[in-house]
Amino acid sequence: MADLVGWKIGLIGLGHMGRPMARALHKAGAAVTVSSRSPGPVAQLAGEGLAAASTARDVAAAADIIIIMVTDTAGVDMVLHGPDGAIAGLTAGKIIIDMGTTKVRETREWAAEVAQAGGTYVDAPVSGGQVGAEQGTLSIMAGCSADALERVRPVFEVLGRNITHIGDVGAGQVAKTANQSIVAVTLAAVAEALTLAQRAGVDPGKVREALQGGFAESRVLDLHGGRMVERMFEPGGPARVQLKDVNQALELAAQVGLKTPTLSNVQTLWQKMIDHGWGDLDQAGIIRVIEEL
Numbered sequence: 001m002a003d004l005v006g007w008k009i010g011l012i013g014l015g016h017m018g019r020p021m022a023r024a025l026h027k028a029g030a031a032v033t034v035s036s037r038s039p040g041p042v043a044q045l046a047g048e049g050l051a052a053a054s055t056a057r058d059v060a061a062a063a064d065i066i067i068i069m070v071t072d073t074a075g076v077d078m079v080l081h082g083p084d085g086a087i088a089g090l091t092a093g094k095i096i097i098d099m100g101t102t103k104v105r106e107t108r109e110w111a112a113e114v115a116q117a118g119g120t121y122v123d124a125p126v127s128g129g130q131v132g133a134e135q136g137t138l139s140i141m142a143g144c145s146a147d148a149l150e151r152v153r154p155v156f157e158v159l160g161r162n163i164t165h166i167g168d169v170g171a172g173q174v175a176k177t178a179n180q181s182i183v184a185v186t187l188a189a190v191a192e193a194l195t196l197a198q199r200a201g202v203d204p205g206k207v208r209e210a211l212q213g214g215f216a217e218s219r220v221l222d223l224h225g226g227r228m229v230e231r232m233f234e235p236g237g238p239a240r241v242q243l244k245d246v247n248q249a250l251e252l253a254a255q256v257g258l259k260t261p262t263l264s265n266v267q268t269l270w271q272k273m274i275d276h277g278w279g280d281l282d283q284a285g286i287i288r289v290i291e292e293l
Helices: 018-027 039-047 056-062 073-080 104-116 129-135 146-159 171-199 204-211 219-230 239-255 261-275 283-292
Strands: 008-012 031-035 065-068 095-098 120-123 138-143 160-167
Touching: 008 018, 008 056, 018 031, 018 039, 018 129, 018 146, 031 039, 031 056, 056 065, 065 073, 065 146, 073 104, 095 104, 095 146, 104 120, 104 171, 104 239, 120 138, 120 146, 120 171, 129 138, 138 146, 138 171, 146 160, 160 171, 171 204, 171 219, 171 239, 171 261, 171 283, 204 219, 219 283, 239 261, 239 283, 261 283
Parallel strands: 008 031, 008 065, 065 095, 095 120, 138 160
Antiparallel strands: none
16 A cells, blocks of 8 residues: 555545545545535544544645545535635645546536646546445546646555546546446346346346356446345445436437437436435345336
C-alpha cells in the first residue's frame, strides 16, 4: 500500500463506497477530512480519527486533493457549486476527483470551470462495488492528463488495483458508462438463466456452479448470481442506482447517435423493479422481476 503520510485528502460522500474509501486513506497515513449529507457517518469517522467538516467548501479548504463519491450527477453539481460548494474553497493547484458515475457532458463542463478556478479536475469512476472499496481492489478508470494521473496515482493505489488511464477528462465516465451497460444487461441475463433452471425443475445453485469456469463465467454470475440463489437482497448496489446508470448510458448513446436495443429492453426491467417499490434492494433483486414476468 502507498504511504500517504503528509497528504491532505478530503472525501465528500460517505455511503456504501465512500466510507471504506475514507478509512483506507486514513489507514495509509493521510490526513483525511470528510463530509456527507448524513451526519451519522461523519460522526462515526470522526470518532475513528478522521477530521469532520460541515460543508464541501470546508473540505476543499482543508485538503489538497478532494474526492467526491456521491450517487448521481445532481449530487456532484450540489457538491461543487454554491457558496458552500467545493469550487468556492479551491485555491490554485488543488485537485478534485469525481469517483462516482456522472454524466459525460457535465463532467467536461465542470472540468473547465475548475481549471478556471486554478484547480485540476479528474474523473475516475470505479467498478468493484462495496466489496472492492472495503478490500482496496477497485478498478479505477481515469479521465485526465497524464501529469494529473501521476499526481494522484498514490491515492488510487490505496483504493484500487486496476488503474487505467482511459484518456482526457470525461473518458473515465465513458468507460464507466460502458461498464454499467454491460452489468445491467448481464444481471438480467443471469436472472433469466437461473429462473429458467428453477422453472425447469433444476437446482439453480448447481447450474450457477456448473457455469463457473465456462464461457458464461463472470463476476456478475459469481457475486450477484450467488445472491440470487441465496435470496440475499440487502443492498450492496441498490437497483435505483443501476436504473440511473442505465438511463445515463441511454442519454449518452442518444448524444452520439447510437441505437442500443439491448440496453433499451433491459431498461424496462429495471424500471419495473423501481415501480414495484424494490429500488432499495440489491441489483440481484432483478430476479424478482423476471420471476413475476
